[in-house]
Amino acid sequence: MVTTMPTLIDHLIKLTDHRDRELLDLTLAKALLDLTSIQRVVIARLMVDEEQKRWLDKVTLDAGGGGKVVDPLRADFKRLPRLDDEPDRVRCLQENAEIELAWAGQDGPRIYFYPLLDEVRDDERGVLEVHAGSVLDDGARLIIDQIHRVYRNMHVLLAYSDHDPLTGLLNRKSLDDTFYSAVLEELTSTSPGAGASTPSSAPQDAKPAEPERRHRVPPNYWLATIAVDHFQLLNDKHGHLLMEENTLLITRIMNNTFRTHDRLYRLGGDRFAALFHCPEESSAQNLLERLRDSIERFNFPQLSRVTVSIGFTRIQSDDTPDAALERSEQAIDYVQRNGYNQVCSHAGLLRRGFFGLVQRSGSVDVFQ
Structure with a gap:
């Protein structure tokens, strides 16, 4: 049986097929790993609690298949890195622009930082972090830019549909989705739940199965x-x-x-x-x-x-x-x-x- 690598179109379809914004982050990370030669993708969200700001690495995926997805509801805020512990992420948000970090010589490994979203509230801000073994070529940069734009557009559309227009809070329609994704639903092979790991044996180009609800007693x-x-x-x-x-x-x-x-x-x-x-x-x-x-x-x-x-x-x-x-x-x-x-x-x-x-x-x- 002949298998083919996922194409740009395949991943665009996956990105635009979601109704749940929480799954967009995972889909973005998988698309970038499949379509480029980068080594790791990290999606870090800014968390705010009583005016303190800290970083949550919500999605971390490696090219070798490892990684994790963390449920923000269950994150221990006090154990997360403080805002100023990640100065390159802070500079990326302050300048609202790509930041390139060469940490082992001019031709060596790179970390690229991109503002995750555009024109959002402070408590929705985040950084897309791309780790590469060397300088990214123009083709890889173009793919990252295209996928990232689609992700942003989908985030805006879903945010508009699941928020109350007066208050900006989530609306009643969105409760069903967030209730199951945050509390009761464990997806086959990958999960947006707390500390969920991405199995290294799962093929990168495998088509995700339909979500299967496996109910469990939720932890508090x-x-x-x-x-x-x-x-x-x-x-x-x-x-x-x-x-x-x-x-x-x-x-x-x-x-x-x-x-x-x-x-x-x-x-x-x-x-x-x-x-x-x-x-x-x-x-x-x-x-x-x-x-x-x-x-x-x-x-x-x-x-x-x-x-x-x-x-x-x-x-x-x-x-x-x-x-x-x-x-x-x-x-x-x-x-x-x-x-x-x-x-x-x-x-x-x-x-x-x-x-x-x-x-x-x-x-x-x-x-x-």
Whole structure:
């Protein structure tokens, strides 16, 4: 049986075939390794937490077949390299241009740094790092430029389709994809999950199989739903435009409370959601209490005081977004029947005997 190496067209098709932005990074790295003689590709993302900036090597692939893909949700932020530990990456972002580093003589190995994306928020910035055994020729540079442009264009298109136009947060439609890719889905042969390795025995030109969901008990992922208290009354009293302005302020508080790699959503109207990783229930409770307190103490224009009710749940084995949302909604229902402006864990309410097991809604979308 005759096998052929993947062509530029083959990889362009793969790059434009994704609905998940997380898989774009892996596809970009594989394309560059297949189509050029480079030795390694690293895609490094800038991570921001409480104004500290660090580097996460999200994708690292070698020409020999080794490498890893790291889930940002599970990265230990404090163990990552600090921003200034990688001065060449910093210079690449500051100059918004290619940086060439010759680290073993004029004709020896090179590292090329490229700004990963163009015109993005600080918390989405990153660097494409290409390691080569010698100076790249014009043909290799052209291929890198072409593939990189397609990657950028696809990133922009997918970002437009899966974000809420008012707040810039992820929208309800994107929750299904990010839920499975971050929490429950392990892809055949390569995975965007935490610490996943790329098998060295997998042929570089093999066509990836359809994603196969292998459910497992996820390690401490949580889904929280945040409801603005008395939202409709406030909207009727103060008007739609003012409520949009205050929705943006709530979004800012959420962005300042959560880490940049946590997934934040606007589900529509008065509802927000967060998908995040915490070691235990008490840590998740404390994080959400901090959010609730920050919103309560903020001086909103013309409204003065706004409060939120928050329900959250641990993601379970064989879970679905609808089932997890339903549990967090049950917790919010309890909060709103008992005074609003509180944070409640669904599991905590179960332990206290307030309601029985949740009846899953199947494919029904809670927020349609």
